[in-house]
Amino acid sequence: MKSRLKLAALVAATVGIAGGVSAAIANASLTESNAPQGTIPVAQTRIAQTFGTTPVNEQNFLVVAVPGGSLQPYKPFIVEQLRPEPRCFEVIDDGSLPMEVNPLWTTFDYTGTCRVQKDSNGFAVWIGGEDVGLQYNLRVEERNGELVLLAKPFRGPAITVGRTGGISNTGFTKFNLNDGWYLTKRTFEGQIVSSNLV
Numbered sequence: 001m002k003s004r005l006k007l008a009a010l011v012a013a014t015v016g017i018a019g020g021v022s023a024a025i026a027n028a029s030l031t032e033s034n035a036p037q038g039t040i041p042v043a044q045t046r047i048a049q050t051f052g053t054t055p056v057n058e059q060n061f062l063v064v065a066v067p068g069g070s071l072q073p074y075k076p077f078i079v080e081q082l083r084p085e086p087r088c089f090e091v092i093d094d095g096s097l098p099m100e101v102n103p104l105w106t107t108f109d110y111t112g113t114c115r116v117q118k119d120s121n122g123f124a125v126w127i128g129g130e131d132v133g134l135q136y137n138l139r140v141e142e143r144n145g146e147l148v149l150l151a152k153p154f155r156g157p158a159i160t161v162g163r164t165g166g167i168s169n170t171g172f173t174k175f176n177l178n179d180g181w182y183l184t185k186r187t188f189e190g191q192i193v194s195s196n197l198v
Helices: 046-050
Strands: 002-008 016-022 051-055 061-067 074-081 090-092 100-102 114-117 124-127 136-143 146-153 159-163 182-188
Touching: 061 146, 074 136, 124 136
Parallel strands: none
Antiparallel strands: 002 016, 002 124, 016 182, 051 182, 061 074, 074 114, 090 100, 136 146, 146 159
C-alpha cells in the first residue's frame, strides 16, 4: 500500500505537491547510508491530525525556478492564477525542454489576480500524510545542466520533487514534477485554508 509524500503551502488557498512512497519503508528505521531516495522516517505530529490537503486544477498553477542571488542562484516559486485575466504567467512550450516561463506577474500589480508563493514561509513538506515542514525546506539546485527541485531535510538524503530538463535563457524555468507528484491546497478540518500565513 502506498502512503504519500506531500508538500503543502501554508498560505491562503494553499498549494502543495504530493507523491508516493512505500509505507513499510517510510516507517522503517533508516540511516543516511541505506535510506532509498524519498523515504525518511517521520514521527506523528499533532498538526497532521488537523490539517490535510485537497487536489487542485493544475492548469491554474505553475511551479517555477526563479533567478535569485549569489547565495541562492535559483528559488522555487509556486504561482496560482486566481482570475482569468490578466495572465500571471506564460509557459513557452515548443515541445522540448527546458520550458521557459514569461513571468507576467512581475509586470503589473497582481493583487487579487495571482498568488505567488516565494519562500519557505509559503510551503511545508508533507510525508506520509504528515506535515513535516519544520524538518524540510524546498530548494533548487543546479545539477548536470538542469535545475532540480528538492525537499531537503536538515539531516539525511533529499527528496527529488521535479526537474526542468535544462535552464532557460532567462533563468525562469518551469519544473516538471516527477511521476506521481501533484499539487494540493491545504485544508483545516476539511475546509480550504483562507487565511494568509506567509
